[in-house]
Amino acid sequence: MLSTITTPIFQIIQTPQWLPRVLRRFDNQTALLKDGTAVRLRQICSCDAKLICEIYTNMSANSRFLRFNTHLTDALCTEFAQQTAVQCEESGFGLLAYVLDDSREDGIRPLGFAYYVQHGDQLPEFAMSIVDNCQRLGLGKILLKQLLKRAKKASVTFLEAYVLPQNTGMRMLIQRVGRPFFYGEEGSYETYRIVV
């Protein structure tokens, strides 16, 4: 069984009031990464497929493999991103982490996301994807903690994750946040449950 360690090391601060109204509507938090980057978090909606796809394309082949247990082509990235964005809105909840970037038309550069989705009467499953150059900066921890808070509000009692045994990053993250326990094995995956 995994140990249950909770270490709240990131300060969550309120979104500044000067943000445009359209952004404030979705945006509720800003968090600092270990390198000082101020990351914003907002809820994912079905129109976010392009941003999710960009996250996948900015993950290395290894990171994508750890996430999907397959070598993801660009076409699959697009397809999975579309499915995920719709699932977040219709049967779960997702959080997008991004920074503002004036050089882009949409003004947003996505860094990662976390979501959970409920399939029928099964336990809600969660997964996370963070672009390679933002990994190990604390973003996974921030996203997972916020996802758990949201799940609690929605009266979810457990979240479940399917993790490849070689995915040290995800296993460490799950140990550091929440109250996890190893549930079992399913195919190539280990199943972890977190008490919300």
Ligand SMILES: CC(C)(COP(=O)(O)OP(=O)(O)OC[C@H]1O[C@@H](n2cnc3c(N)ncnc32)[C@H](O)[C@@H]1OP(=O)(O)O)[C@@H](O)C(=O)NCCC(=O)NCCS
């Ligand atoms: C797994 C993943 C979500 C972790 O997010 P992250 O932002 O890199 O994790 P954090 O920086 O918040 O780290 C959380 C803890 O895990 C540890 N950790 C993270 N990656 C690690 C690694 N590769 N090896 C050892 N420890 C690691 C960190 O040191 C930290 O521990 P600490 O609290 O003692 O400092 C991210 O690396 C990722 O997107 N990986 C590729 C896709 C994937 O595997 N998704 C999960 C499948 S469901």
